[in-house]
Structure formats: structure tokens, C-alpha cells
Amino acid sequence: MSYKMNRRQFGGLMGGAATLSLFGSLGARAQDAALQLIWWGNPDRDRRTLEVVALFTERTGRQVMPETLGWGDYWQKLATQAAGGSLPDLIQMDYRFIFEYARRGQLAALDPFMGAQLQLDDFDANQLASGRVDGSLYGISMGANSHSHIYKKDVLEAAGGTMPDMTTWTMDDFMELGMSVKDNLPAGMFFTQNMGFIEPRFEGFVRARGKALYTDEGEVGFELQDLKDYFNYWKTMQDEGLTPPADVQAQDASGRMEESMIVAGRSLFGFIHSNQLVANQNLVTEELEMVMVPGQGGGQPAHYLKPSMLMSMAETSTNKEAAAELLNFFITDLEANDILQIERGVTGDPNVAARLMGALSDTERKIVDYLAVVADHVSPLPPPPPQNAGEVDRAMRPAWDAVAFGMISPDDGASAFYDEINTILSRT
Amino acid sequence: MSQKPISRRQAALRHAVLILASIVMIYPLLWMVMSSFKPDNLIFSDPMALPEALNWDNYVNGWNALAVSFTTFYRNSFIIAILAVIGNVLACSLTAFAFARLEFRGRKIWFALMMGTLMLPYHVTLVPQYVLFQNLGWVNTFLPLIVPKFMAVDAFFIFLMVQFFRGIPREIDEAAVMDGCGPWRIYWRIMLPLSTPVLATAAIFSFIWTYDDFLGPLIYLNRMQDYTVPLALRAFIDSSGGESLFGQMFAMSTLSLVPVFIVFLAFQKLLIRGVAMGALKR
């Protein structure tokens, strides 16, 4: 790729101060010429993406400067680049952050390119809608995604448990299943990881009651009683010995899957997003099954389909047409998607999807089949999260831990956290 | 070194304590090496188990797992770390010499300001610094990682050297002044040679800290062919739910310790050379 640049850089470096300004201008020119693309990922995704970039350059003659980072580093770098006004042209975006970046004017609205560079007439309407913020399109979904429970199939069977119908099962069923198998599980393994601190799981909980985390106005969308019920349920699960004790559960602190209870062999059930199945399966020897999150019997769906990730464009991009072209290439080009497969999620482009279905692995097929079932049991997207929603998400962990470690009763813990949520949301 | 002969039993005891301490110190490393020989699905599900065989796949595959090979990452890391060592040792010893030995107006104030730069948490200067280097056109080059070292930005080393320079008796350079030596010759001919231990210490720390640093490279380097080793190691793991390569990450992490270890062994010889110098002093 740009190995030549690198040699020049090396030369500039060795030449010392005299070449500094010359060197700086070289860097600037390279930036003007090439489209910049940034994503978070892993070696597998990096390879696929780089191949697609090379294919794009071959087709169009446009140079692309790719950049890839791990998830943990990605957002710090992006915020720094945003502060410097130098965001890359195309940015892989997360559903949680798109509102922050779009509302603060960092992302370009994509509507002007629809029908021109972006050929998305056949694209799944629901998936397309998930990239809208306040009415404008700020990102294109790279694939659909939903919550799920996973479990070790053979272990459940060996313990004498039978999975009920996943589309109708309730949290009571879940607890009952746990009680029936808990004495037959391998040593050190509990029925399920504790989910008292998992904000997306709590969101499913309030959605099953016909509510949402936040209202359209960005205020709290559920009652204190909902939070009390939720904390009480998971405290009961812990006290019944269905989840690991608090200090063991707390080892799963970072949200990294290698530290999750199910991967560590400490729980039979776990909570993940559907696109994480392949990675989880790679880390355990037992076969994993994926099922829907249990509801509460009222018939209100806990689930919704959200984008696993999106692709957005920077407002500061100096070459928006070309960036839109590359974006379209990623989403719709058949040859490009032969390379990408469903690594980023199940695409909303029907032509691409049809072509890919034949070549899936068993684990990938489970995701596709799962999402097909979920698609019949979803409610619309929730209202966009308000500013500071991410902070509320992070605050749930210590709030729950105080309950789990027995420092405060579930009811009092819920009250304290409810107040805290309101404080956080009111802070600018 | 002159040493009273110690009894065999005493020596054995001392070794037993040291070996026990060594095991505590290197246990994590052993775990990492062990994991580097395992397939991914066994690393976390059975973390204490020994690997079934010495399987070098993780090393072979890990070296070329990313779009750019580790050969490039090591080259980048070495360029940056070696230049940082040179910069730090030169610039910081000059500054330290001024603070420790020369008389000039405002010295106390400058020294206080220098200490002050140690105290500001770097996370808040990160963004303004990024903007500064961006305006200089230095982002996406090694320059933000190297040039500051030649301007003695690491106050740690200055303070360290000041403390050591002040441990050298003043009679030595006063005698040199009588012989007509200027400050430069005192610095170059007397101070530096007498300060091998502290210069070696500074060199070791400069190398290791620069080599280990990922925040600087993360912020300033954009293209993978410019990445340093620690930055590349982070590319193996996708904590957001994609596929990670843990075994290869552990293999490459193990390898990444080899250069720092070698540098440490090489420079610590200079630490020892201080003995002879010390004897010269009186």
C-alpha cells in the first residue's frame, strides 16, 4: 500500500529538523488525496476490510488510507481526532455513540447521497431506520443484531433440563429451569451469570412491560417499581444459588467476553448480543445454543433489532461524494461482500443476503436462524437515548454491586440508583 | 568488590530466598508463556492446566496474523525507542547539569516549573498536544514520539540526574575549573563519565517506557505499517464481540518481552561499572 510513504517518513525522521516542514506538507497532501476509513476490529475483520479496500482501489483508482484499532482504544482516538477536527472520512460507528456524534455535528447527513452514490432502494427499511437521528440518516447499518441468551447445550441436557419454547418463555420459567438443574451442574458452574447490572438486559425487562429506558423527551421511561422488581429478581437468583456469588460475578467486570461467566465455565447461561456468538463459541469447547431472552408473559416483546454497527461519514470530510461511493461499495457490492461475509452482521441488502446464505458455517447459520425468529417477535426501535445515557449504563454496575454484595437492600439500592439516574440525566 | 567470605550454608539460604522470590516475580510470565502454547478454547475454560504439547503455531501464525507483519512493528518500535534513549540521555543530562552545577538567575523558578510538569495528569494535556502536533503537520509520523525527548520533556530523568550529579563531590570540578576547564568540558569529561550508573538507569527506563508506551502511538499513528509492538498487540483482541486471537496475542506478548529483557541485561553491566568509579572518588 503506502510503503513508499513510510520510507519517506523514515527519511524525514533521520534528516532531522531541517526536513520537518517539508515532511509535514507531505503528510497533508497524502491526507487530501486518499479517503480515510477507520474501524474497530480484530485480525479477521481487518484482513477482510483491507481486501475490500484494495478491491475498491482497483475498481475506481481511488486511494484509501485504512486505520484499525481495538474497541477499547477506538473511542478515545476518535474523540481526540474529533477535537482536532480531523475525523477520517468514513467511520465505523456504534449504535450507542451515533447519537452523541450526530447531534454534536460531527457526522454528515447521508440523505443527499441517497439515490445517487448510495443505492439502497432494496435495503431493509427497519435496518435503514436504525441509522436515523432526529429524522436524518447519519449511518448505514452493517448488520442486524439483537439480545440473546446462550447456553451450553450438552450440559443442560446432561443436567436433565429441557428448554421451553423460547418465543413464549418467561422469567419465572427461567428461574424454574434453574432450580430443576442447579444440583446436577458440574462443580463450580452456576445456572446463569447474574444480569442485575446489564443495562441492555434491563431494557428488555422494561420493554416486556411495554415501557422503555427513556422517553422521547429523554427522561426516564420506567417506574421505580420496575427497577425494584428487577433488582429483587436477580438478588433472589443469587440467594438461591442460581448465579455465582457477588465477588465471582464481579470478575466479569470489563464486559470482555473472555472474562464472562459462561466462557470461564462458571455459568450455564449467558447474555450476549447475537453477533458475538461466533467469538464466544471460539472460546469454549462445548457447543453453544442461542435463544431469546425470557419475557414476562404479557406478550410484549422484549426484543428489537438494532444495528450491530453502522458506517458513518464525517461532517469534516473534504470528499463526501467519494466517501459515499466507498460506503455504498461496502454495503451493496456483491464481490466485496463475498469477502466480508457476515462478519459484521447480517446485512439488510436482500441481494447480498441471498448470495451469502449458502456459504455460512454452522455457528453463523445459528445467528441467521435466530434473527429470523426474533424478527417476528420485535417491537419498534426505542426512542434515541438522551445525552449521558452512556454514563447511566456505567453507573448501573456499581449500583447493582452494592445490592449483590449485601451492602444495601434491593429496594433501597433501586431507589438510590433511580435518583442517581435522574441526577446524571440532569447534568450537562 | 571486597567481601567477607560467607559460609556455604549462608549462601545456600540466600539463594533459596532469592529463587523463591524469583518464582513469585515471574509466575505471571510463566502463565503467559503457557497460554501461548494453547488453543484459544482452552486458555480461559481451563486456565491453570499445562499445555498439552509445545505447539508453536501461535508464534508462527501470530507473527503474520495482522495485515502488516511483526517485523515492521519491531522495526518501528526500535527506531522510536532508540532515538528516545539518545534524546533523553543527552537532553536531560544537559538540563540536569545546569540545575545541579551552574549558577544562573531564575534557577529555582525553572526548577519548580520543571517539577510542576511532573504533576499534571497527562490525560488532560493529550488533546491540546494532539492539536498542537496536528498544526505542525506531525500527526501520522514518528516525530511527536521522538522530538519531545530531545527537548527534555521527561522531567523524571532530569530530577533523577540532578540528584545523582549532586552526589558527586564539588572538589572534583572545582579542581577542573582551576585547570581552566569550562562548563562544557566539566560536563562532558567529568560529570558524564562519573555518572555511568545513573545514565545507564536513564537509558534503561527510557527504552523500556518508550517501548511499552501505547497511548502516544495510539493517538499519533494512524497507519498500521507505522504501528509499534504494543499497539499491534491490542489489535488481536476484539472486546466488542468479534473474533479474537488470544493464543497468538499471548505468543506475541511473550516475544515482545525479549528485546526489553535483552536491553536490561546489556545496560545493567553499566550499572555495575559504577563500582570502580565510586572507588576513584576519594
Next chain:
Amino acid sequence: MTEAVTTKGGQHPLPAAGTLSPFRRALARNAPGYLFLLPWLLGFFLLTLGPAMASLYLSFTRYDLLTPPVWVGLDNYEFAFTRDRRLRNALDVTFTYVLWSVPLKLAVALALAMVLDKSVRGVSFYRATFYLPSLLGASVAIAVLWRQIFGADGLVNTLLLLTIGWQGPSWVTHPNYALTTLIVLAIWQFGSPMIIFLAGLRQIPQDLYEAASMDGAGPWRQFVRITLPLLAPVVFFNLVFQTIEAFKAFTPAYVVSGGQGGPIDSTLFYSLYLYIEAFANLRMGYASALAWILLVIIGFFTAIAFATSKYWVYYEDEGR
């Protein structure tokens, strides 16, 4: 605060000072100092001062990194001093960490440096091994490692179970033990001060010990009478630097707690809280205010150290 580094001894004799004008004389006296200081001065004014002043300015603004900063006067400081409960907790955690980790780490470092200063066979191997933990840094591998050692069925608990038959808790993730574990980890990474102590020990002339031996002084008296006084500048350095670093400690908690300071904020170090505010909650303005408050705190303790040092730190260049 710079009292201690002022030379009390003689000044450099100036060449033929009497024949020069006052200005030339001042120049001749100050020029060498400033010439040697030049690289640092350049770096200070070009690279350090600007960003530092920018962060001072930002501390009076609301700044989310994505939109331009908005001036809010003293709001950030007011919030920090009056309403921020998490900040008070972070201060608590940080002070506990500083008070325990710094003295213990220095004691261990000095003790082992003295053992390694003696000629034991394989000394370079031991020295390198003891430094190893400090080499490990903050890579991804390390985050995973700690769990394997201090986790519920990690190495520590396995050993406890074998030796005293007690099943311990998960040390890093129990709110009662997490901070203590981090202090132990800090002590364990004693490599850097150990190396600096070693370098300092190398500067102590051996003939002093020989003379003391002849006078019949035992090891303890040699330590108190010779080693400690001559090592004082180095002890002073390690003390000041380790204190500053402990106040700014970020990596241990970031790595071990997955970046959240948990469980229940029991490892929420000051710098970690600052980082979360800056880059996770996108409140760079408030984070900058936190940084300047920390600077004042650290500056206060450093000033005390420098002020008291004249009573216990003796420099070779001070004459006698």
C-alpha cells in the same frame, strides 16, 4: 520548594570579572546555565506550556470534545468542591493508596537492592527477574493475568487452600479487598526504585565500609551510619517521584477493574475518574479542572518534601 537544590558551596570563579560592564558580567554569569538549559527551555515553551495552559483554560469551560468549549467560569470547581460525591470517594481511594504503597514499595526496593548489591552468584539473573514485573506494563495480556492470579480460583487462593485450608474470596473483585490487592501489586512492581537504589549504592565508596568494619561496626550500624546518609539524595528522589506517581496512578486500576474503578468504585483512583470523565463521559472541561486540583494537591506534598529535605538529605556538593 527548591531550597534543597540550592548550592550552598562556592560559586564558580568568574574569569576576569572586573573588566566587564554589569550587563556583560550578568551575561557571562548566566549564559552557560541558559545554554545548557536551552533544549529543556525549548521543549517547555514549545511543547509543554501551551497544552498545559490550554487545559487550564478548558478547566473553566464545558467541553465535550465534539463541540467547541463554552466558558462557564468557576462552575467546574464549584461542582468538584461541593457536590461531587464520586470525587470525594476517589480522593479517599487515592490517599489510601499513596500512604500504603509508597513506603512499603520503597522499603522492599531498598532491601532487595542491598541484597543484590552484594556479590551473589547469578546476581544479574536475579536483578533481571526482580525487574520483570515492572516490564510487563499495561498490555492486554496483563489484564487477563491478574484475574488468573487473584481471581476466585486463581493462584493465590489455590495456595491458601493448600497451605491453610481456607477458600479465599476473589481478591481483585471484592470491594473489601480490591484496593489492598492493588497496593500489593504496586509493591510487587518495585523494579524501578530498586534499580535507582542500586545505582545509588554503586556511588558509595567501598572503603567507607571497610573502615567501618575495622572499627567493629556491625551491618546495622553500617547501614544507619553510612548507607542511609549517603543514599539520602536517592531516597529523597524515589520518595518524591513515587509519591507523585502514586497520586497519578492510573494503569493498575484501569487494567484490573476493566476501566471502571469497580467493584463499587473501591478502586476508583483519581486519575481513573478523571479519565472516565474526559473520554467516557465526554466532560473534558470538568476533567481539566480535576487535573489542576490534583496538581495543587501533589504540589503541596512535594513542597513539604522539599522543605523538610534540608534536615535529612545531605548532598556531596554542599561541602562540610
